[in-house]
Amino acid sequence: MIRKLHSTIxxxxxxxxxxxxxxxxxxxxxxxxxxxxxxxxxxxKIIASFEAAHPDIHVEAEFVGNYNDLVAKLQAGIxxxxxxxxxxxxxxxxxxxxxxxVLTDLTPxxxxxxxxxxxxxxxREIGVINGxxxxxxxxxxxxxLYVNKDIFARxxxxxxxxxxxxxxxxxxxxxxxxxxxxxxxxxxxxxGQFARWGLVMSNDSELIDPKTNKILLDKPNTIEAYQWMAxxxxxxKVASPDGVTDEDKGNAMFMAGKVGIDMDSTGSYGGRKKAxxxxxxxxxxxxxxxxxxxxxxxxxxxxxxxxxxxxDAAYTFVSYAASPEANAAWxxxxxxxxxxxxxxxxxxxxxxxxxxxxxxxxxxxxxYAHGRARATFVTWMRTTEYKVWQxxxxxxxxxxxALKDFAEQTRKESQxxxx
Amino acid sequence: MLRKLTPYxxxxxxxIFIAVFTYVPILTSLNLSVRQWNFLTPDMPFVxxxxxEELFASAEFWNSLKVTVLFAVLSVPLRLGAALFIASRxxxxxxxxxxxxxxxxxxxxxxxxxxxxxxxxxxxTDYGMVNAILHLVxxxxxxxxxxxxxxxxxxxxxxxxxxxxxxxxxxxxGLQAIPQELYDAAAVDGGQRFHVFRRVTLPLVMPTTYFxxxxxxxxxxxxxxxxxxxxxxxxxxxxDMLVNLLYEIGFELFDIGRGSALAVILFVLLxxxxxxxxxxxxxxxxxEA
Numbered sequence: 232m233i234r235k236l237h238s239t240i241x242x243x244x245x246x247x248x249x250x251x252x253x254x255x256x257x258x259x260x261x262x263x264x265x266x267x268x269x270x271x272x273x274x275x276k277i278i279a280s281f282e283a284a285h286p287d288i289h290v291e292a293e294f295v296g297n298y299n300d301l302v303a304k305l306q307a308g309i310x311x312x313x314x315x316x317x318x319x320x321x322x323x324x325x326x327x328x329x330x331x332x333v334l335t336d337l338t339p340x341x342x343x344x345x346x347x348x349x350x351x352x353x354x355r356e357i358g359v360i361n362g363x364x365x366x367x368x369x370x371x372x373x374x375x376l377y378v379n380k381d382i383f384a385r386x387x388x389x390x391x392x393x394x395x396x397x398x399x400x401x402x403x404x405x406x407x408x409x410x411x412x413x414x415x416x417x418x419x420x421x422x423g424q425f426a427r428w429g430l431v432m433s434n435d436s437e438l439i440d441p442k443t444n445k446i447l448l449d450k451p452n453t454i455e456a457y458q459w460m461a462x463x464x465x466x467x468k469v470a471s472p473d474g475v476t477d478e479d480k481g482n483a484m485f486m487a488g489k490v491g492i493d494m495d496s497t498g499s500y501g502g503r504k505k506a507x508x509x510x511x512x513x514x515x516x517x518x519x520x521x522x523x524x525x526x527x528x529x530x531x532x533x534x535x536x537x538x539x540x541x542x543d544a545a546y547t548f549v550s551y552a553a554s555p556e557a558n559a560a561w562x563x564x565x566x567x568x569x570x571x572x573x574x575x576x577x578x579x580x581x582x583x584x585x586x587x588x589x590x591x592x593x594x595x596x597x598x599y600a601h602g603r604a605r606a607t608f609v610t611w612m613r614t615t616e617y618k619v620w621q622x623x624x625x626x627x628x629x630x631x632x633a634l635k636d637f638a639e640q641t642r643k644e645s646q647x648x649x650x
Numbered sequence: 651m652l653r654k655l656t657p658y659x660x661x662x663x664x665x666i667f668i669a670v671f672t673y674v675p676i677l678t679s680l681n682l683s684v685r686q687w688n689f690l691t692p693d694m695p696f697v698x699x700x701x702x703e704e705l706f707a708s709a710e711f712w713n714s715l716k717v718t719v720l721f722a723v724l725s726v727p728l729r730l731g732a733a734l735f736i737a738s739r740x741x742x743x744x745x746x747x748x749x750x751x752x753x754x755x756x757x758x759x760x761x762x763x764x765x766x767x768x769x770x771x772x773x774x775t776d777y778g779m780v781n782a783i784l785h786l787v788x789x790x791x792x793x794x795x796x797x798x799x800x801x802x803x804x805x806x807x808x809x810x811x812x813x814x815x816x817x818x819x820x821x822x823x824g825l826q827a828i829p830q831e832l833y834d835a836a837a838v839d840g841g842q843r844f845h846v847f848r849r850v851t852l853p854l855v856m857p858t859t860y861f862x863x864x865x866x867x868x869x870x871x872x873x874x875x876x877x878x879x880x881x882x883x884x885x886x887x888x889x890d891m892l893v894n895l896l897y898e899i900g901f902e903l904f905d906i907g908r909g910s911a912l913a914v915i916l917f918v919l920l921x922x923x924x925x926x927x928x929x930x931x932x933x934x935x936x937x938e939a
Contacts, residue, residue: 306904614898617882
């Protein structure tokens with residue numbers, strides 16, 4: 232009996248040590264990301280399928296908040312040497328890290344990876360600064376215009392109501408506000424920063440020239456676009472001021488069925504579809520003077536401080552995340568754009584295109600989608616823009632005055648950071 | 651020898667703790683405040699007082715200082731006045747008093763982030779509970795978090811609500827320490843309720859008030875979470891208090907030198923205020939009846 236017990240204990244101990252040995256043999260890749268709820272669930276599935284295919288690599292994923300939070304935490308973590316190995320970085324803000332040699336130059340990895348031929352040109356381009364690859368695209372997006380079909384119908388608007396120009400959008404928003412405002416329904420959501428950038432582009436302007444990094448915040452067409460956006464809140468009162476001081480609140484109210492029109496990233500399609508079901512209608516962004524939308528989203532970069540074997544493991548994961556299988560699953564679950572040419576043909580993507588009307592709107596806008604500036608000072612500009620927008624939208628400052636000051640400050644910051 | 655060293659061994663852990671978590675960060679901030687750094691570069695060039703000059707020349711700093719002082723001036727008397735009034739009502743050891751003390755104290759132990767998120771919805775203009783009630787009785791929909799004046803008042807209300815329980819508990823302890831015979835003597839002399847409060851309670855509760863005043867002013871100058879979650883310093887800087895500005899400069903604009911300079915200014919300001927309070931009010935505080 233005692234002998235049997237000893238054998239059992241010995242066998243258990245051996246099994247335990249063997250398990251520990253196996254676990255130690257796996258390379259762990261710490262990965263910080265910005266996806267929660269619907270998008271977070273989709274990412275976790277991709278990680279699970281990656282780990283099943285690569286048992287020698289363990290991805291320790293951590294949700295660290297939105298893009299701003301992530302940049303702040305990463306920056307604070309660098310001197311404390313508490314950084315991840317791989318990190319999601321928004322495409323206009325990774326320049327800060329690339330230019331300070333914090334990110335690994337992925338050019339050699341990318342050159343040897345067949346993935347490079349599978350990516351769409353727009354997706355490949357967003358990972359490049361000064362000819363070097365610093366991030367591999369993962370979640371690419373453009374803004375789109377979301378409509379609540381039920382609210383439209385109750386306001387007497389058809390699903391085909393023109394929403395091409397600023398005037399068209401304002402007219403529809405006013406109709407909703409007039410007819411349903413008493414029920415606590417707003418005509419339109421105050422545009423978030425990504426949508427604001429898109430509306431400036433559709434007014435034939437830019438915030439910063441992506442090729443020359445010239446600051447265009449005080450260009451007449453930029454000012455005009457901001458004036459129009461602000462008028463939705465302060466003059467026409469078709470957008471709630473709640474969305475001006477808190478963008479998340481604006482999004483939440485659309486998903487709660489309290490807003491008729493809302494402009495946001497195609498990456499929020501999954502969550503909105505879940506919330507509104509068949510009442511969700513997706514339309515392209517307005518083409519006020521021209522058709523032009525910004526490409527947004529993020530890519531995955533690898534920290535230069537990580538050991539070489541961890542960087543190799545991290546790249547294996549990064550490459551997998553952009554593979555046709557992972558990208559098709561990501562597209563179908565979230566609405567983010569396909570970045571891999573082969574993903575659209577896979578059954579999961581085909582099914583999504585057939586069964587989820589509107590998921591292709593962002594894809595169709597790709598011919599007029601453009602990359603944005605990613606110089607170091609863009610991070611500063613985007614952080615400061617929130618205050619400027621609030622002051623204009625809440626009627627505290629005139630758009631031309633506020634944007635001229637803002638442009639001057641941004642030029643100074645650009646000089647200070649050497650861009 | 652060992653006998654002489656023994657007391658030092660006992661205080662050593664605390665001294666090390668204070669040194670590591672208080673003095674080292676203060677000295678590090680002082681050092682960083684005269685350098686230019688963004689967390690990323692290995693070099694931290696010495697820039698002298700440039701960061702301080704930039705701060706003193708910026709409108710944001712002066713706006714922030716003004717807003718913080720206004721917040722302290724409005725919120726501290728409100729907090730202490732309300733706490734003293736409620737404490738004087740809850741001083742008796744009855745079941746209802748105990749229950750109410752617990753209810754008032756609850757926000758002090760609740761997560762500040764949760765409180766801020768809930769109140770940001772409560773005070774939302776179009777979808778908030780407060781405006782739903784006001785609208786029902788025909789009082790319109792004030793833009794609580796978008797109007798520069800109202801937004802500051804909302805923060806004062808929420809902060810007072812959160813801190814009130816702690817102040818009440820301290821005041822109750824202070825009120826219970828006042829000898830009953832003084833009240834009996836005042837009653838014999840025919841003292842009216844208000845006069846007893848003014849001549850007996852108020853002077854004898856002064857040490858507690860002085861303590862709470864110091865704590866409340868420091869907290870008012872360091873308020874951050876409620877501001878950052880509810881308004882992020884907006885609308886357009888109307889609630890951008892010093893610590894929120896410090897966070898913005900340091901962790902959103904990544905100018906660690908300027909952020910540290912602001913931290914040093916805040917430190918000097920708080921030390922100066924504490925000394926001033928000790929000079930003006932400290933001499934009027936009596937610790938014995």
